Amino acid sequence: YYTLDGTDPTTASQLYTEPVKINTNCTFKAMAVRPTGNSRIVKEDIAFSKSTSKKITALQPVNKQYEFAGISTLVDGLKGNRNYKTGRWIAFYKNDMEAVIDFGQPADFSKVTLTTNVEKGDWIFDARSISVTVSEDGENFKQVASEEYPAMTLDNPNQLYEHVLSFEPVKARYLKVLAKPEYNIPSWHGGKGNPAFLFVDEITVD
Incomplete structure (x- = not known):
């Protein structure tokens, strides 16, 4: 499960099923939910500007x-x-x-x-x-x-x-x-x- 607004993901968040397309500044957080316990939260701060991917x-x-x-x-x-x-x-x-x-x-x-x-x-x-x-x-x-x-x-x-x-x-x-x-x-x-x-x-x- 993942979020794009900086909040910690839960099972109520968006379920990851395919690559996420991002075109604006955001804080991506993701967490795997398993029967043995949840994974740690992965966080990426993504910042777009005119130089991004040039x-x-x-x-x-x-x-x-x-x-x-x-x-x-x-x-x-x-x-x-x-x-x-x-x-x-x-x-x-x-x-x-x-x-x-x-x-x-x-x-x-x-x-x-x-x-x-x-x-x-x-x-x-x-x-x-x-x-x-x-x-x-x-x-x-x-x-x-x-x-x-x-x-x-x-x-x-x-x-x-x-x-x-x-x-x-x-x-x-x-x-x-x-x-x-x-x-x-x-x-x-x-x-x-x-x-x-x-x-x-x-x-x-x-």
Whole structure:
């Protein structure tokens, strides 16, 4: 049995009999009912945006240890939780996250959201900067937004960090997102001087 409104499923909920077609933001929850007892509830937060399921290309490599399904993870509409090992997150290490989304045809957008997962004890830090550029031909890009972030301190919590870059509405076929990781872990950390991992789960474009 499953629900799409975030409530826990019961035997009064919709019975799963065929693949569920979803075309809007929702929280999917499902539970198997058995004579020996019910299963745990499976939950997926599904977020649609203009980038969902579009073609995406990585211009710099995804870290092999945390590659999972690869760069398409960033446009699959599935949000990650605090556990960075679930396959909902992919990592970049010793290079930037640089990805180009091809919308197939010119599209209007004015906001890009990127979420990072920080677990400082495991050398996973937030981004130091994010920039957004757009292009008509996939070769010549123009910057429309950029932000820089300070180095993390010991007091910064381990959590999800949502970065929202808003800009004047533009129309373009290609959108590039460049996120730079922490290349020099601060001196207060045991890994000081080393590069940090950057974990990202979704590029949302509106």
